[in-house]
Amino acid sequence: xxxxxxxxxxxxxxxxxxxxxxxxxxxxxxxxxxxxxxxxxxxxxxxxxxxxxxxxxxxxxxxxxxxxxxxxxxxxxxxxxxxxxxxxxxxxxxxxxxxxxxxxxxxxxxxxxxxxxxxxxxxxxxxxxxxxxxxxxxxxxxxxxxxxxxxxxxxxxxxxxxxxxxxxxxxxxxxxxxxxxxxxxxxxxxxxxxxxxxxxxxxxxxxxxxxxxxxxxxxxxxxxxxxxxxxxxxxxxxxxxxxxxxxxxxxxxxxxxxxxxxxxxxxxxxxxxxxxxxxxxxxxxxxxxxxxxxxxxxxxxxxxxxxxxxxxxxxxxxxxxxxxxxxxxxxxxxxxxxxxxxxxxxxxxxxxxxxxxxxxxxxxx
Amino acid sequence: xxxxxxxxxxxxxxxxxxxxxxxxxxxxxxxxxxxxxxxxxxxxxxxxxxxxxxxxxxxxxxxxxxxxxxxxxxxxxxxxxxxxxxxxxxxxxxxxxxxxxxxxxxxxxxxxxxxxxxxxxxxxxxxxxxxxxxxxxxxxxxxxxxxxxxxxxxxxxxxxxxxxxxxxxxxxxxxxxxxxxxxxxxxxxxxxxxxxxxxxxxxxxxxxxxxxxxxxxxxxxxxxxxxxxxxxxxxxxxxxxxxxxxxxxxxxxxxxxxxxxxxxxxxxxxxxxxxxxxxxxxxxxxxxxxxxxxxxxxxxxxxxxxxxxxxxxxxxxxxxxxxxxxxxxxxxxxxxxxxxxxxxxxxxxxxxxxxxxxxxxxxxxxxxxxxxxxxxxxxxxxxxxxx
Numbered sequence: 001x002x003x004x005x006x007x008x009x010x011x012x013x014x015x016x017x018x019x020x021x022x023x024x025x026x027x028x029x030x031x032x033x034x035x036x037x038x039x040x041x042x043x044x045x046x047x048x049x050x051x052x053x054x055x056x057x058x059x060x061x062x063x064x065x066x067x068x069x070x071x072x073x074x075x076x077x078x079x080x081x082x083x084x085x086x087x088x089x090x091x092x093x094x095x096x097x098x099x100x101x102x103x104x105x106x107x108x109x110x111x112x113x114x115x116x117x118x119x120x121x122x123x124x125x126x127x128x129x130x131x132x133x134x135x136x137x138x139x140x141x142x143x144x145x146x147x148x149x150x151x152x153x154x155x156x157x158x159x160x161x162x163x164x165x166x167x168x169x170x171x172x173x174x175x176x177x178x179x180x181x182x183x184x185x186x187x188x189x190x191x192x193x194x195x196x197x198x199x200x201x202x203x204x205x206x207x208x209x210x211x212x213x214x215x216x217x218x219x220x221x222x223x224x225x226x227x228x229x230x231x232x233x234x235x236x237x238x239x240x241x242x243x244x245x246x247x248x249x250x251x252x253x254x255x256x257x258x259x260x261x262x263x264x265x266x267x268x269x270x271x272x273x274x275x276x277x278x279x280x281x282x283x284x285x286x287x288x289x290x291x292x293x294x295x296x297x298x299x300x301x302x303x304x305x306x307x308x309x310x311x312x313x314x315x316x317x318x319x320x321x322x323x324x325x326x327x328x329x330x331x332x333x334x335x336x337x338x339x340x341x342x343x344x345x346x347x348x349x350x351x352x353x354x355x356x357x358x359x360x361x362x363x364x365x
Numbered sequence: 366x367x368x369x370x371x372x373x374x375x376x377x378x379x380x381x382x383x384x385x386x387x388x389x390x391x392x393x394x395x396x397x398x399x400x401x402x403x404x405x406x407x408x409x410x411x412x413x414x415x416x417x418x419x420x421x422x423x424x425x426x427x428x429x430x431x432x433x434x435x436x437x438x439x440x441x442x443x444x445x446x447x448x449x450x451x452x453x454x455x456x457x458x459x460x461x462x463x464x465x466x467x468x469x470x471x472x473x474x475x476x477x478x479x480x481x482x483x484x485x486x487x488x489x490x491x492x493x494x495x496x497x498x499x500x501x502x503x504x505x506x507x508x509x510x511x512x513x514x515x516x517x518x519x520x521x522x523x524x525x526x527x528x529x530x531x532x533x534x535x536x537x538x539x540x541x542x543x544x545x546x547x548x549x550x551x552x553x554x555x556x557x558x559x560x561x562x563x564x565x566x567x568x569x570x571x572x573x574x575x576x577x578x579x580x581x582x583x584x585x586x587x588x589x590x591x592x593x594x595x596x597x598x599x600x601x602x603x604x605x606x607x608x609x610x611x612x613x614x615x616x617x618x619x620x621x622x623x624x625x626x627x628x629x630x631x632x633x634x635x636x637x638x639x640x641x642x643x644x645x646x647x648x649x650x651x652x653x654x655x656x657x658x659x660x661x662x663x664x665x666x667x668x669x670x671x672x673x674x675x676x677x678x679x680x681x682x683x684x685x686x687x688x689x690x691x692x693x694x695x696x697x698x699x700x701x702x703x704x705x706x707x708x709x710x711x712x713x714x715x716x717x718x719x720x721x722x723x724x725x726x727x728x729x730x731x732x733x734x735x736x737x738x739x740x741x742x743x744x745x746x747x748x749x750x751x752x
Contacts, residue, residue, distance in 0.1 A: 001374055001435055002367050003657070004664040069366050232746050247749040249735075252742030259741055260678050267657035268650075274368045289650050345646045348627055355649060356624035357442035357617035358378070360656045361368045 001361075003267070005073065013073035016050060020081035026319040032084050033178040039132075039148040044085055048129025052087060056096050062127035063095075067277035068211070072218035072269060079222025079298075079330075082322040084179035086132055086145035088333075092215035094133030097153055097208050098123055101160065101195050115195040118162050122151055136185055139209050139334050146170050146183035154187065160201045161193040177325035210287045212334035214276055217269045217287070217294035220330045224262045224298040227323050231255060231305035251308055258301045265293035281365045285347040288340035296337070298327035368660075374439060377432070381440045384416050385447035397453040398572035403487075403529035406453035410484035420458060420482040427466075427474060428482030434663045438615065445617035456526055457481040457488035459612040461534050464604045468551075468592040477553070489556070491521040491535020491578060492601070498523075499736050501536070502545040502598070506580060508537035508552055513587050515539075515552060517560070517580035525730070527576025528565035531556060534604075536597045543595070551597035553589040560584070570722045608731040610676035611663070614683045616656035622690050622720075623652035629694055629714070637697045644693045651686045658682075674744040677737040684727030684734060691721035 005013075023043055032038045047053060055071050057063020064070075071092060078087050101115035125131040134149035146152060147170055154161050154168075168187040175182045196204055232255060235246030245251055272290035275283035302324040306313045313320045331337065348355060354362070370378070394409060395402030413419045414428065422437040423429020432440070452458060462481045465474055480486040497503040506519025521535055533554045540548030556563055560583030565573035592600040607613065630637055630645040658679075666672070694717045695702035706715030728734040742748040 001370050001660070002664050002667075003660045004668060005366060228746075232748060235748060244749045246742075247751055249739065249742075249751045252746075252748055252751055253735070253738040255746055255748070256681075256738035256741035259745060260681050263675070263678050264651070264654045264658055264682055267661045268654050270366070270661075271368065271657050274366055278368075289653065293650065293654060341643060341646065344650060345642065348646050348649050349631060349642075353627070355620075355627060357446045357620045358439075360620075360653060360660070361370070363369070 003270070005069075005270075009070055009073060012051075012070065013077060016052065016074050016077045017080065019046070019050060020077055020083060024081040024083050026082075026322055029082055029084055029179060029322055037148050038084055038179060038181055040085065044132070045129040047085065047087070048127065053091050053129050054095065054123075054127025055091055057099060057123055057127050061099075062124040068214060068273040069270070069277050072214065072273040075215050075218035076222040076225075079219030079326065080226045082179070082223070082226070082326050086134065086148060086181075088212060088215040088219065089135055089145040089149070090126060090133045093135045093137075093208050093212045094151075094153060095123065095126055096211055097135060097160070097204055098126075098133065098151075098162075100207065101204060111195055111197060111200075114162075114192075118195060126151075135208060135212070137205060137208055137212065137334070139212070139339070142173050142175075142182040143185045144183075144333070145181050146185055147172060147181050152185065152187075154185065154189075155201075155205055156189045156194075158198055158201050159189065159194050160196040160204055161187075161189050162195050163187060163193045167193075175329065177329050179322075179326075180329060206284070209334055210276055210284055213287050213291040213340065214269070214272050216330045216333050217265075217272065217290040220294035220298035220327065221262070221266055221269055223323050223327050223330065224258070224265070224294070224301040227298070227301035227305040227320070227327070228255065228258050228262060230320060230323070231258075231301075231308040235308050245308070254304045255308065258297070258304050261293075261297040261300050265290075265297040268293045275362075279364050280362050282347065282362050285344055288335070288343040291335060291340045292337055292344070295327070295331045299331055302327040370439075374435065377436050378439045378443060381418065381443040382447070384418060385443055385449060388412055388416060389447045389449045393448075394450045396572055397451060397526075398528065398568070398574040400529065403453060406450055407484055407487065409450045410452070410454060414483040419484070420462070423462065423466075423478070423482060427462075427478035428480075434611075434666055435660075438617075438659065438663055441615040441617040442620075445615075445621040448621075453526070453529075454481065454484040454487045455613060456490050456530075456534075457484065457486065457532075460490070460604050460608050461488050463607045463612065464534075464600060465591065467603055468600050472588075473591065486532050487526060487530045489524045489527040489530035489533040489576070489578070491524055491533040491554070493523045494520055495522055499733055501601070502549075504536050504538055504549060506535070506537050507541065508539045508550055509541075510539070510587065511584070514584045515550075515587060515590070517552070517554065517583040517585065519580050521578040521580075522575075523566075523730075524563075524576045524578050525574065527556075527563055527578055528573040533578060534591070536601050539597075540595050546598040548595050549597040549601075550594055551591040551600040552585060553591060554580075554583070554585050558583045558585060569725070570719060605732060606672060606676050609680035609737070610672045611659065611666075611679075613731070614679075616652065616659045616683075619652040619655055619683060619686055619690070622687065623649045626690050626694055629697055629717070633697050636699065638699070641693055641697050644689070644696075648686065648690045648693060651682070651689075655679075655683055655686065674740055677732075677740040677745070680731055681728075681734050681737050681741075684724075684731075687724040687727050688721075691717060691724045695721055 051064040054063035055066045059065045098119045102119040131150040133151045134143050134145040136143040136154035138155050152163050168185050171184040173182040238245050269290040272286040275286040312318050394405040397403050397406040417430050420429035421432045421440045425431040508515040508517050536549045537552050539550040560581045562579040564577045568574045704711040
């Protein structure tokens with residue numbers, strides 16, 4: 001039992017943090033808002049060089065051979081930087097879906113073979129930053145990043161299909177966060193596009209949901225921490241009544257509450273990452289708990305950070321809303337609060353639920 | 366990161382579970398804030414120490430088991446799982462003991478720690494005074510040196526366990542010209558010293574959980590000073606850190622309450638008011654989050670880290686969770702939540718009211734949660750000093 005990251009993991013995290021601090025400034029994010037694709041291909045290539053895109057791939061496939069315990073630390077940094085790039089769609093969800101699709105048993109006409117060929121063809125390109133994957137999951141009515149994706153992995157009932165972007169018709173859906181790229185996707189499923197069906201497809205989609213929700217939770221940690229940092233910095237600098245507003249207990253106690261919420265969400269997210277990485281039987285419950293705790297911490301941080309800033313925080317010019325809008329959208333992606341609360345409730349309230357002292361850590365499947 | 370128990374850790378759990386199953390009293394003890402209950406709890410501590418389980422993480426030479434903090438966490442889980450009695454000497458074992466290990470002389474460690482471990486000597490706290498509550502630096506009780514003794518005068522109040530304890534630890538002003546944090550000294554006082562008067566105070570639950578303690582030229586040896594002369598504030602801050610931090614409120618306590626809350630909800634699902642289902646589940650999640658954070662802290666401490674001001678985060682989190690769990694339980698119980706345990710219609714649920722009342726003290730003791738928020742703002746977030 002050791003609930004701590006290694007020095008190597010923390011070093012990788014700080015490398016990505018320093019990189020994004022330089023490369024993904026608020027000015028850069030605002031510049032993307034005005035662009036056609038809202039995607040910076042150069043930045044994406046650099047992220048691939050750092051190993052972010054292929055983090056979950058074996059080294060033999062051009063990846064880093066890492067697992068979710070490493071990835072959450074990187075995702076936390078992408079949240080801290082409000083990075084608009086499709087890291088969740090591609091690195092956290094698309095890549096492992098394609099990776100695992102090649103291992104399933106064939107339940108239909110040549111699906112497994114198609115999945116194998118597809119992943120062999122695409123994964124090295126994705127890891128190298130030369131291709132982007134978007135995932136259409138039933139949990140999300142709109143497909144994030146479809147417009148910049150080269151490959152779409154789309155659910156259709158109990159099937160998973162793969163098609164190139166040109167084979168689908170995309171309708172852009174402008175969203176609250178200008179950095180978001182949401183699309184409605186119209187397409188025609190066929191036997192030729194199907195890479196998994198039945199139980200195999202359900203397993204892939206369940207895993208995709210857990211990975212997506214975990215990724216949102218990890219990003220939310222970074223978003224929450226950044227919002228708290230911004231609010232604290234502003235409270236130290238802004239003076240009213242002849243003193244820094246951060247000396248008033250009315251604000252201090254609100255900010256302290258944000259810190260409490262954030263720090264008690266953090267270990268929940270890290271545990272969920274461990275559960276996904278090691279296939280713990282109750283990983284879905286752990287992920288749901290993490291998604292609730294982290295996104296609620298981020299939304300609470302957004303609410304308090306805005307209040308601490310006052311009117312200046314309510315302007316388009318102030319950067320606060322880069323993270324506020326991210327906090328709000330993370331709450332919805334890959335299952336909203338009622339959805340995840342239901343999943344936790346079903347576990348906790350079941351007959352003979354393994355809860356209470358000594359039941360915190362559970363076994364792999 | 367490896368979140369599975371090693372075979373040795375599993376073996377330790379099995380050993381603790383077997384011992385507890387064989388020794389935990391079948392019927393609950395009476396409250397340790399009554400004379401009979403205090404005697405029962407002292408007897409239980411003797412059994413616990415006889416089995417070598419009283420102070421799991423302490424060195425063997427001080428009456429401990431010599432285990433590490435992770436094993437202590439496992440033991441705590443088993444302890445609460447077994448429904449074992451509350452620890453009457455928590456002031457001694459969780460607060461003063463670690464402080465003596467850090468600040469005590471070798472003689473003091475040898476003199477005091479084994480009797481703390483066995484609860485042969487039960488301790489009361491002597492922090493607050495009528496005019497020094499949250500503002501603890503306003504302490505007025507004095508300790509004047511006279512030869513090799515201190516002469517104590519003044520009054521302490523809200524001395525937890527004061528009514529049935531043997532000793533008291535507290536802060537006294539040794540430098541009459543001093544102000545605030547300076548000139549205070551940490552002194553250990555036998556409560557049977559001539560000139561010490563203990564007056565029990567009935568608490569909200571009707572029991573005498575704390576007391577006023579009056580000092581009227583009470584003489585204690587200078588050898589009972591913990592840490593340096595006039596250096597008591599730093600010692601007291603360490604004690605307060607232990608109180609807010611890891612040991613006093615181990616996660617198992619709240620996980621067990623959460624488990625009981627889930628069971629209560631399931632038994633009363635048909636009549637439970639709307640919204641309680643979500644509250645119950647959220648309470649369980651919070652108890653788990655607290656456990657996870659504690660495991661993380663223990664891993665950090667085993668790697669050489671120290672507990673700092675983040676103890677204030679802990680204190681807010683567990684104390685507010687405890688209130689929330691009990692409020693939820695009483696909402697589920699409806700009118701039965703108003704009944705004392707002896708009411709015929711209470712049917713065993715009266716304990717929720719009792720522990721609800723106790724939970725309300727959580728945001729007050731060990732430094733109010735408002736003070737903790739000040740600490741977080743100033744010491745962790747780096748905001749300017751508040752006023």
